[in-house]
Amino acid sequence: MPDDFNSPSQKLPDEPKAFDTQIREILEEREYTRTTGRHIIPITALTAIATNVWKAKSKMVDAVSGDVREEMKRVYRHVEAALENLREIGFEVKDHTGDAFDYGQSLKVIATQPTQGVTRETVIETIRPTIYWQQQLVQSGEVVIATPTAPDQSHE
Secondary structure (H helix, E strand, O other): OOHHHHOHHHOOOOOHHHHHHHHHHHHHOOOOOOOOHHHHHHHHHHHHHHHHHHHHHHHOEOOOOOOEOHHHHHHHHHHHHHHHHHHHOOEEEEOOOOOEOOOOOOEEEEEEEEEOOOOOOEEEEEEEOEEEEOOEEEEOEEEEEEEEOOOOOOOO
8 A cells, every 4th residue: 555545644534524524625625626637537437426326317217207116216315315415516417308409508419300299409318418517517418309390391
């Protein structure tokens, strides 16, 4: 083990509450941004964690009704708690499903699906959520959009 690991400045506090306080202080530092070299890994890792928690949550919900599936209800609250913990440290995870789509958004369109009855482009599925950390974009979302169908020109 490296010597600096055992140095007094690197020791973990004895009290869990003190450890929580230290983590909060680190996250609240102004210099803690994704552009700071020593902190890019934690931001990237937390972004991946946020994405995976969001994916787990979306698999627990019935796509048709929007309700939590019965067999997932006991676990769902823990997933919600994890997302709340991420919000507490400044992460916002945005699912775009159902939102109106505009090509000026910072979203990557994975596929389009011409759909009758649709009057404007709408996100019908979020493949990967958009994630912000302290209101800065750290991950662009990936979506599938429904597009209006072309009017039937065979009757002209």
